[in-house]
Amino acid sequence: MSTTTLESPAKADAVGTNRWYLSAAPIARALVHLCVPMAAAMIVGSVYNVINAGFIGSLHDTALLAAITFGTPLLGLVMAIGSVFGVGGSTLISRLLGAAEREPAKAGEIKHVSSFALWGAVLAGAVFGGAGLLLLHPLVSVLGADAAAGPATTSYITVMLAFVPVLAAAFCLEQLVRAEGAARQAMIGLIVSTVGSLVFDVLFILVLHWGVAGAALSTGLANLVSVIYFAVWMWRHSEHLSLAPRWFTLSPAVLKPVFGVGVGELLQSAFMIVTSLVLNRLAVAYGDGPLAAMGVAVRLAQVPEFLVMGVTIGVLPLLAYSYGKGDRSRLTAALRGSAITVGAIVLVFATTMLVFREQVVAAFLPDRSVLAIGVTILIAQLAAMIVNGFRGLITSLFQATGRSAPAITMSMAQGVLFIPIVLLGNLWFGLTGIIWALTVTEGIVFLVGVAMWLASRGAIDRGLAEGNPDRAERLLEQAEA
Numbered sequence: 001m002s003t004t005t006l007e008s009p010a011k012a013d014a015v016g017t018n019r020w021y022l023s024a025a026p027i028a029r030a031l032v033h034l035c036v037p038m039a040a041a042m043i044v045g046s047v048y049n050v051i052n053a054g055f056i057g058s059l060h061d062t063a064l065l066a067a068i069t070f071g072t073p074l075l076g077l078v079m080a081i082g083s084v085f086g087v088g089g090s091t092l093i094s095r096l097l098g099a100a101e102r103e104p105a106k107a108g109e110i111k112h113v114s115s116f117a118l119w120g121a122v123l124a125g126a127v128f129g130g131a132g133l134l135l136l137h138p139l140v141s142v143l144g145a146d147a148a149a150g151p152a153t154t155s156y157i158t159v160m161l162a163f164v165p166v167l168a169a170a171f172c173l174e175q176l177v178r179a180e181g182a183a184r185q186a187m188i189g190l191i192v193s194t195v196g197s198l199v200f201d202v203l204f205i206l207v208l209h210w211g212v213a214g215a216a217l218s219t220g221l222a223n224l225v226s227v228i229y230f231a232v233w234m235w236r237h238s239e240h241l242s243l244a245p246r247w248f249t250l251s252p253a254v255l256k257p258v259f260g261v262g263v264g265e266l267l268q269s270a271f272m273i274v275t276s277l278v279l280n281r282l283a284v285a286y287g288d289g290p291l292a293a294m295g296v297a298v299r300l301a302q303v304p305e306f307l308v309m310g311v312t313i314g315v316l317p318l319l320a321y322s323y324g325k326g327d328r329s330r331l332t333a334a335l336r337g338s339a340i341t342v343g344a345i346v347l348v349f350a351t352t353m354l355v356f357r358e359q360v361v362a363a364f365l366p367d368r369s370v371l372a373i374g375v376t377i378l379i380a381q382l383a384a385m386i387v388n389g390f391r392g393l394i395t396s397l398f399q400a401t402g403r404s405a406p407a408i409t410m411s412m413a414q415g416v417l418f419i420p421i422v423l424l425g426n427l428w429f430g431l432t433g434i435i436w437a438l439t440v441t442e443g444i445v446f447l448v449g450v451a452m453w454l455a456s457r458g459a460i461d462r463g464l465a466e467g468n469p470d471r472a473e474r475l476l477e478q479a480e481a
Contacts, residue, residue, distance in 0.1 A: 018033075018181030019097060019180070019181055019321075021034065021181045022094070022097065022181045022317060022321040022322075023098075023321065023325070027334055031314075031315065031318075031334070031337050033181070033183055034178075034314040034317065034318055035314035035315060035338070035341065036183075037184045037186065037187030038178070038186065038310040038311075038313055039306070039310025039311060040187055041187040041189075041190035041310070044190070064211055066152075066291045066292055067152035067153040067155075068156065068215065069294060070140075070143045071157050071216075073143060073272075074132075074139075074161075075160065077270070078160070078164050078167045079167070079168075079269060080265060080266050080269030081121060081124050081128060081164070081168045081266075082121050082167065082168040082171030082172045082175075083171060083172075083175070083262065083266070084120075084121070084124070084262035084265055085117040085118070085121040085124070085258065086117060086121065086171055086172035086173070086174070086175030087265045087316075087399065088257070088258035088260070088261040088262030088263075088265070089114065089176060089262075090117075090176050090179035090317065091257075091400055091402070092113050092258055092261070092320075092402075093113050093114065093176065093179035093241070094316070094317040094318075094320035094321045094324065094400070095257075095320045095323060095400075096113070096324060097179075097180065097321055098323065098325035098327075099325065101325050107240055111241070111242040111244075111247040112248075113254055113258065114176050114234075114240075114242055114243060114247070115244060115245065115246075115249070116247075116248055116254050116255075116258065117172055117175075117176060118169060118172055118173065121169055121171075122165045122168065124168065125165035125166075125169065126165045128164055129161045129164030129165060132157070133158070136154065136157070139157065140154050140157065152212050153212075155212055155213040155216075156212040156213060157216075159213050159220060160216045160220070162220070163219070163220030163221075166220055166223050167219075167220065167223050170226045170230070173189075173227060173230035173231065173234075174189055177230055177233065177234065177238075177241075179320075180238065180240065181317055181321075182233075182237075182238075189226045189229045189233075190226065192226055193222045196218075196221065196222035196225045196226075197218050197219060197222035200214075200217065200218035200222060201214070201215065204217055257402055260402060261402065261407065263404065263408060264398075264399070264404055264407035264408045264410075264411055265399075265407075267408055267412060268395075268410075268411035268414065271412070271415025272414075272415075274418075274419070275414075275422075278418070278422055278423075279294070279422065279434065279438075282423075282426050282434050283431070286431050289370040290370070290373050293370045293373040293374035294373075294374075296361065296374055297374045297375075298381060300353070300378055301353070301381030303349070304345065304382070305388070307345050307349060308345050308346065308385065308388070308389035309392060311338050311341050312342065312389065312392035312393045313392075313396065315335075316399060318330075318334045319335070319400035319401070320400035320401075322400075323402075323460075323464060326464050335393070335397065338393055342390060342393060346389055350385065353378070354379065354382060357379065360378075361378060377435050380435045383439045384439040387442050387443050387446040388442050390446060391442065391446040391449050394449040394450065394452075394453050395449070397460075398452075398453075403460070406452040409448070409452060413444070413445050413448050414441060417441050417444055417445065418437060421441050422434055422438075425437040425440075
């Protein structure tokens with residue numbers, strides 16, 4: 001389908017597609033369409049995380065809050081499984097949609113990509129969940145739970161492991177829906193999951209008093225609801241996506257680009273898990289109070305951080321589509337507009353959170369001694385969020401253009417640098433060094449990302465030329481001259 005056929009949102013809706021926003025809409029309007037729903041859904045999710053912590057906190061047992069903190073690395077790994085297939089598959093789908101403007105036959109490959117992504121995520125999730133249940137007690141020990149938080153942590157991750165295939169599928173499907181530019185539908189799916197979690201939380205935690213096991217069950221069932229929503233929407237409305245197993249393929253043309261981008265996501269998540277494990281191991285020596293404060297402060301910092309992520313993740317389909325189409329000017333404009341948006345969010349929301357930091361933290365941590373620690377952690381998290389937003393935008397560019405090596409390098413740099421930084425921070429500055437280690441690491445990784453972006457501009461430009469025959473011819477003429 002050429003851009004000339006995508007003349008208005010109304011016409012795009014009439015043919016059941018959101019491609020007008022990816023291909024021809026003004027950049028500001030495209031960013032609003034793609035990023036605002038994503039940011040809204042993520043902020044609703046972050047608010048839910050805070051409310052969920054409030055539900056657990058209402059039980060007045062710091063061991064329960066600590067159990068959720070110990071279980072965070074596991075949830076991160078589950079998301080990593082989904083992201084290997086979801087992010088890798090969605091970026092390939094968006095590039096194929098862009099390339100289909102020149103070669104319509106490219107659109108026919110999308111069914112294979114979407115089917116492989118979903119069923120690959122489900123199968124990988126089933127293997128991981130089953131292995132985790134078989135190695136449950138060693139896993140709890142590896143997560144760092146002490147004797148006080150051990151039973152609650154065991155209950156929490158047992159239920160989470162049982163739902164790993166569902167959680168991985170939900171994350172993957174949300175990415176696939178956004179690949180076509182259907183940001184509003186992705187937002188609805190995430191909000192449906194959040195609302196379901198709140199309803200289930202009230203039932204399982206406040207009414208049935210199932211504690212952290214109820215919180216995990218709530219998360220699993222809510223994600224099952226979102227899986228059903230995404231699957232039904234794709235079946236009824238998607239022009240190109242298909243989840244039918246008959247389209248599943250192990251073709252190198254699908255596996256190589258999906259895993260090329262997805263492995264970077266997996267490594268980043270894996271290093272984040274190592275980061276959380278090391279943090280838990282070091283912080284537990286200071287008692288459950290600092291660990292609980294860390295869990296609450298991290299959730300509070302996610303409010304502005306998820307807004308930023310809404311932009312950096314929301315713009316990914318637009319970047320990939322523009323690259324596949326060979327549209328350099330649109331790719332550059334999308335990068336510039338999203339960078340300005342990230343800067344504005346950081347300035348407004350991070351400043352507001354800093355001004356009211358004590359009042360916000362006090363709402364969840366009434367203990368004055370723990371409150372001071374929570375405020376310090378919140379400040380460190382907000383500082384990390386400032387550079388992390390722009391680092392995420394650089395990563396999205398690498399993913400959109402299929403440049404797996406720079407994305408993997410950034411992921412490895414974060415993990416490799418954090419461990420010595422946090423160990424030295426703990427040795428030299430104690431708990432304060434632990435709290436600020438991630439902020440220092442994020443700053444260094446951001447600088448590494450900038451350097452690689454500058455080094456990759458030539459390769460990205462050549463890739464754009466391959467997607468645009470007219471531009472390729474001009475570059476060849478320039479080279480001959």
